[in-house]
Amino acid sequence: xxxxxxxxxxxxxxxxxxxxxxxxxxxxxxxxxxxxxxxxxxxxxxxxxxxxxxxxxxxxxxxxxxxxxxxxxxxxxxxxxxxxxxxxxxxxxxxxxxxxxxxxxxxxxxxxxxxxxxxxxxxxxxxxxxxxxxxxxxxxxxxxxxxxxxxxxxxxxxxxxxxxxxxxxxxxxxxxxxxxxxxxxxxxxxxxxxxxxxxxxxxxxxxxxxxxxxxxxxxxxxxxxxxxxxxxxxxxxxxxxxxxxxxxxxxxxx
Numbered sequence: 001x002x003x004x005x006x007x008x009x010x011x012x013x014x015x016x017x018x019x020x021x022x023x024x025x026x027x028x029x030x031x032x033x034x035x036x037x038x039x040x041x042x043x044x045x046x047x048x049x050x051x052x053x054x055x056x057x058x059x060x061x062x063x064x065x066x067x068x069x070x071x072x073x074x075x076x077x078x079x080x081x082x083x084x085x086x087x088x089x090x091x092x093x094x095x096x097x098x099x100x101x102x103x104x105x106x107x108x109x110x111x112x113x114x115x116x117x118x119x120x121x122x123x124x125x126x127x128x129x130x131x132x133x134x135x136x137x138x139x140x141x142x143x144x145x146x147x148x149x150x151x152x153x154x155x156x157x158x159x160x161x162x163x164x165x166x167x168x169x170x171x172x173x174x175x176x177x178x179x180x181x182x183x184x185x186x187x188x189x190x191x192x193x194x195x196x197x198x199x200x201x202x203x204x205x206x207x208x209x210x211x212x213x214x215x216x217x218x219x220x221x222x223x224x225x226x227x228x229x230x231x232x233x234x235x236x237x238x239x240x241x242x243x244x245x246x247x248x249x250x251x252x253x254x
Contacts (some may be wrong), residue, residue: 006150006219008054010072011065012133015054016044020062032060080149080198081156091160098134099127104147105222151218152211162230169232206233 019029030040033056043049043057058065082090086172090097102108108116114124128145131137138146173187192200210231 001244005048008049008051009067009150011054012044012049013058014068014071015057015061015063018068019061022062024061029057029060033057062136078154082149082153082161083134084156084158086136087155087159087161088113089130089134091164093130095201096127096130100131102136103131104149104153105151105218107223110143110145130196136245152214153218161173165230166232166234169230171234203235 019026026040026044027037030037033040039145042056043053055065057063058068090100099113102113110128111123113119114121119127128137128139132139135148138148140146192199210233
C-alpha cells in the first residue's frame with residue numbers, strides 16, 4: 001500500500017467520523033450523489049477509491065477536503081497495536097505469527113504461502129479462518145484478503161511475544177559484546193535522573209521517532225534485500241541493589 005492510498009484511507013475515516021457527527025446516514029449521502037446505498041458503503045469501507053470519488057464524498061458529507069487532507073498530513077504516525085487476544089494466539093502458535101508475517105509484511109498471497117510451505121488446503125483454510133476470527137484479516141467470498149490492521153504494526157508493552165523476543169535479543173547482545181570482537185551494532189546504556197514529566201516526554205519522543213522509521217521499514221523496505229536488525233529499547237526504574245559499588249580499601253586490582 002503506497003503513501004497516497006494510506007492518506008486516502010485516513011481521509012475516508014475522517015469523512016465517516018464527520019458523517020456520524022452530523023447524524024447523517026449513508027442513504028442521505030447516496031441520494032446526494034445519485035448512486036446506490038451499496039456503492040456508498042463500498043466506497044466508505046474500501047481501500048481503493050479514486051481522488052474524484054473521495055472529493056464527491058466530501059462534498060456530499062459537507063466536509064472540507066483541504067482541511068482533512070492537511071489533518072492527515074500533520075497527524076503523527078501511530079502504531080496499530082496487537083490486542084491481548086491476538087498476542088496470546090501468536091504466542092501459543094508461533095507458526096500462526098509466521099503465516100501472518102508472510103501475508104501482511106511480505107505481501108504473499110495465501111496460494112504462494114501454501115506452495116512454499118507445502119500446506120494442505122485444509123491447513124491453509126485453518127490459518128485464514130483463525131486470522132479472520134482474530135479480526136486481523138477479512139476473507140471475501142472470492143477468497144481475496146483485506147487487512148483489518150495497518151502498518152506500522154506493533155505489540156503492546158505487556159506482550160508475551162515481545163517479552164520472549166526481547167529476552168532472546170538480550171541474550172544475543174550479551175554474547176556479542178562479551179566476545180570482545182568489534183561489532184557494528186548500536187548500543188547505549190545510560191542511567192538518568194529526570195522528573196516524571198521529562199521522562200514521559202523522552203519516552204514519547206523516542207516512540208514517535210521509532211514509529212516513523214518503523215513505518216518506513218514496513219511500508220517500503222520489508223521486501224527489500226536489506227538485512228534484518230532488531231531494535232530493543234528498555235526503560236525501567238533501577239532496583240536498590242543496583243546502586244554504585246562502595247569505594248573500599250584494596251591491596252590489588254584484578
